[in-house]
Amino acid sequence: MPFARPSRRWLALLAAGAVCAAAFAAAERDVPPGPPPLQDLPDAAAVDDFFAERWAEEQVEPAPPADDLLVLRRLSLALHGTIPSLEEIRAFEADAGPDRLVRWTDRLLADRRFADYWAERLARALVGVHEGNLILFRRDRFKAWLADRLHRDAPWDETVRRMIAGEGMWTAKPEVNFVTAEIENDLLDREALAGRTVRAFLGQRIDCAQCHDHPFAEWSQGDFEGLAAFYGRTAYGLTGVRERTRENGEPKEFAVQDRETLEDRVVAPAVPFAPERLPETFEADSTARRAALAAWVTHPENRRFGRATANRVWGLLFGRAWKEPVDDLPDPEPLEPGEPGDLLDRLAASFVGPGQYRLKGLIRTIAASRAFRLSSAVPGAGEQEYERLTRAGAVFPLTRLRPEQMIGAMTQAGSVRTLDADSPLFVRAIRFFRTVDFVRDYGDPGEDELIREPGTVPQALLRMNGRLPREIAQKQPFGAPARLTWFAGPPPRQIEAAFLCVLSRRPTDEEAAALARYYEPNGDEANYPMEDVYWTLFNAPEFSWNH
Incomplete structure (x- = not known):
């Protein structure tokens, strides 16, 4: 029997499969290089000293340190408005050098995504949200100018x-x-x-x-x-x-x-x-x-300027300002010579001065502090005790993701590769229009973005039944769910990779066992377990919080 020439459809599928396999292999094995060596270490001693004194005074035991991978997730959400990609997670885990979190903070700050995201966040307070x-x-011109200034750390x-x-x-x-x-x-x-x-x-x-x-x-x-x-x-x-x-x-x-x-x-x-x-x-x-x-x-002796800047940056990193509301601070208390003052005074002291006023330096200081790297979980703490710990800075505060963070996290979870300025134009265009539609439907907090608001039923329904999560979870050739299904290996490996893509962590044994049931035969030839896995993870309460 003569050899049959493959159809164009099969050739296209084979080509798509080869591209997917290569991309997944790159994300799994050929990880990009880590960040460059540190030029200097941020000095967070003043911040750590403040909280050590506060915890002793209020007799609270701080939460344990968070896992490095979760700290990377909160850094990525705070600085880029999205979660780390599987590609970035593999690179991070392959980095065994000293001061890993500090170096990765520098890497995130050097990425253009930081400047673009923070320009939008700051522009809300500076020029409002309306065109x-x-x-x-x-x-748009103001935001582009501000992003360029932030990127250069002017x-x-x-x-x-x-x-x-x-x-x-x-x-x-x-x-x-x-x-x-x-x-x-x-x-x-x-x-x-x-x-x-x-x-x-x-x-x-x-x-x-x-x-x-x-x-x-x-x-x-x-x-x-x-x-x-x-x-x-x-x-x-x-x-x-x-x-x-x-x-x-x-x-x-x-x-x-x-x-x-x-x-x-x-x-x-x-x-x-x-x-x-x-x-x-x-x-x-x-x-x-x-x-x-x-x-x-902007006078160096105007404490209000330094304190206000420190409070806003703290809020953008933690999801809630240290002093709330962020734009209604009380008049600062007088300080005696040599007195360090409160947290905002100490942060301002490291920010204000000749050759200073660098937002990236202020961010590095806060991100290197013990308070930023605490866990959000305190086993056995009731609601009142948890709030007391939060006010004392003894636990990383839980806040809901903003609409653009939610869309950023969902979109990135749909790709094993990092979605950034180097992504294909059509990918960036799709993400842009998805963001516009999703933020409109999810709700935009406007200028008062650091005011805590409870989640709504329509928001929960949008994550459950919305067009965006459904599209991302579908079996598309270039999407992460399809790549994990085809190339990640047996079901346990697929589930683990999905957890890393969506929640930036590995599943517990109990979670893995629960999701493995999606892979059990049910007589449905169209069964697509990874779609159910993604839907479950998108709707897990953990996904929509900054923890």
Whole structure:
């Protein structure tokens, strides 16, 4: 019988199978090199000393250290908004060198995914979540500019000064979108801009002082008006954002309506405290008002700036800020000379200073601390005791994944390879549109992203019956479930690989035995056990938390 030529369909299947086999082998065996050697070790002693004192004072026993693989998962979620791939897990486990977690923190920080993800998270506080007027405000340009600054680890104080004092077109000088974000109905809301400046960079809410003195803090209505006056001469037009001067038009002063006379009252720019931190050359009639405000906000002696930055970074890493709400911190307590202060003061001390203001350095310090590497599990602790341990920083706090973290984790779990900027264009495009649809259906927390909210029934139903988890679990040639089915080996190996892909850990004997039942013959020729395994892991409570 002559040899039959294989059909095109069979050739295509063989080719797809060869590609899948090669990709799976690469993820399993040909792991990429680990991160480069450390240049220096982060000094987390001040943070560790603070918690050692706090635990002793409150007489609490901290949770045990978390497994390194779980710490990698929480690092990946916090820095990239997704879980580590099977490819990354294999590389991590093959790395037996010293200070592995520190080196992998550096690797994650050097990855462009960190800059892109954190630019989105920070942009929510800096310019909000709405696209606004696309002619005068370009959130996408601002976010791209911010991501580039984060990727280069540009000094944060310099980045903030450029946002507050920037001039030019919102396309050519994206930092000015911080100002134009508050343009509504073709009018610049200077009061809203002053309120956002204080919330974003000093971590305090003074918005209520727009109408009356703050009831719980030292902020007065006059303080708010004085800060808003720094934006009084800010104008925008065909040449972009600029300061009005006598050369480009008569300067316009900031004015408010007097409640008694109902007449406009001109307000001079003024700061609510420490006016000596304004530039020496600053005068009320200066044409560089925003530059003076920027210098005052980022002054090395302005403890509010360092504390607010530390608190927000802590919140982005832990899922909840150390002091909540993240933008409503109390006024800092006075410190005696040499007194280290509280946690935020200690973190700020390592962040603020000549040549410092590096967000990556602050992240490295926090990620290397004992508090960040604690387990989230405390056997035998009741709800009240667990909350007490959480407030004391004696356990890693449990918080629900944000919508983009959920979609990032699901999408990455569907691939054995790392999904990043080097992934094929069609893969990145599919992930983008999936993210848009999923976040819309799952719910977006908006600007108040660090406020803890309970999970909802629609969110649970979306994980159970949504289009995305169903597509990822299906037997597609290039998807992780199919590759695990074809190339991971017998069922126990398949289940173990699925746990690593989805939960970043191996199953217990009990879990493996429970999922092995999916592989028992049931008379259904179309039975696809891995689809059931993935569905089960996606809907496990563990998957939707940051632990």
